[in-house]
Amino acid sequence: MSTTDWLKPLQHILNCPIHVHTISITEWAEVVKGADALWPAELNAYNPVEGQRAEKQNKLYFVAALSEHAVEILDIEPSGLSQPEKDLISWTLQLVRGGEAESKKMSSISETERNALKLSEWIQLQLEEAEPAYSLPDHLVVGSRLFNDMIPFLLVTEQSNTKLATFSELEKLLRSFLSDDVLLIPLKSQEWLIWGPMSLLRDEETDSFDDLEEETLEDSLESICSGLHEMLASEWIGECHLAVAHPATPAKGIVETTILLRETINLGRKFHVGTNIHMPWMLQLERLLNAIPEMQRSKYLEQSLKRADMFVEPEMLSTLETFFTLDCNVSETAKKLYIHRNTLLYRLDKLKQETGLDVRQFRDAVLVKIILLLYKVTKRN
CATH class of the missing domain: 1.10.10.2840 (PucR C-terminal helix-turn-helix domain)
Structure with a gap:
């Protein structure tokens, strides 16, 4: 549905003029920074979504649509609008325009990314539960890959005001460094769960992991994590934090591993400022003190x-x-x-x-x- 299809009916309902402008994301950020009132209050200036609004100098600005580098906004004089009417406009834009954008996005993404988003949605839901389910449901287990042991990483980026890499861009980088057999799951806008193959640990002279001592395994994981962080920091997003844990089976331990890796990064950032690579086995005392x-x-x-x-x-x-x-x-x-x-x-x-x-x-x-x-x-x- 184009903007012109619903703009005139909206003007008629509100009985006030509405102007439509297209501005850059940077210009929208300037509107947000100097605003007298924002919705939501913690509005992210550089990561707008449909329905967000800012009130500035007796003007009301709503985010109506988004493109890669621009924001389409509605410019309304708020004098005659009540708070419920403002909320209704935001809610409608979220529901209609946000739904259209999501539908368009889902139709253009790959099957791999679509499955990753389904996994992400289920993981986020479990993390909010008091008693989460730790094993993946059958409909999310695609093939047998998730039943194999894999190496889990959690990546958290720092720069919220830069253009974030897309799923395909990050996946391509990871495949070039780790292998084609990598599983990438976006959790938040700046948080990614990565599962790498066990082949990364295989010594050239042996095909078995059984002989690896625990210390040797942890040294190898730290080395892989360090190399991966260096690659991501230099070739992708710059400043970032990366945590790694012992190998696990995604189908059975994906939630528990995500919880552990999040805690690891939080502890590392809290107790060791300036350190960007974090391992849970190196933060045992910090975990105790944090409690x-x-x-x-x-x-x-x-x-x-x-x-x-x-x-x-x-x-x-x-x-x-x-x-x-x-x-x-x-x-x-x-x-x-x-x-x-x-x-x-x-x-x-x-x-x-x-x-x-x-x-x-x-x-x-x-x-x-x-x-x-x-x-x-x-x-x-």
Whole structure:
């Protein structure tokens, strides 16, 4: 249905003039930024949808239709419109124009993307349930591929004000890096669930995964994740976060794995700002600390930092983080920091004198590690 088919009837019903303009998405964003009122209140300026509205300088603007780079808007003088009438126009545009756009979109996408959207819809529904179903229903299990073990990744992009890649663009990139046997599921506008084949883990000299030790498996997953992140960051969307988990069977564990990967990225972004690659097995302590009420965390940190503020000195923070990353190895830490071994020992002895905590002892190292993690979160809050 074209705009002219319903514009005159709408003008007659509202008894006020309505003008139609086509503007760029950037111009629409400027309207939103300077608006006196928005609907919905958390309106995303760079990702408009049909029915959204902005009120600015005694003008009411509705998003009527969208194209790749432009927005068709209705320009109405709101003086004679009640709140229910405004809501009714938004709802009608959402229902009619949004439905037309979705229908057109669905008719133009591939069968692979259509199946991915069905999986996404089911996953989102389960994530909102108090007791989700963890196994996929029969009508969503296409072929036998989802019954095979696969490697799960969760990708979260950062730039909301840039043009997002389409499903086909991202799938093409993933197939070039991982393999043709990749499953891509869009969850949110900036969140993608990716399942890669187990062949990524296969050593050239063996066809079996049974001999892989757990540590070796995790090292391999981290290496794959690192390479995938580097490719996506340089060739696709730029800044992004990527998490990987142990292999699982999508048909039986797709919801549980999605929950785990989301938690992993949230913990990584919360406790390790500046880190973009996240593994659940590296965030066990962070998961435990995150479960403690914030008030108790802050109280413990306040009591700990009263003993000395040396923990928060940039040089000491850098020293301790490197020391813990390298498993409390003095020689390797000194090399990494480009300092003499005795210089490092002097810093650790000074910390012990000021706080009574010797990080070369396991018990004290754990306490200091907890203090550092809590300090990072509390400082940002």
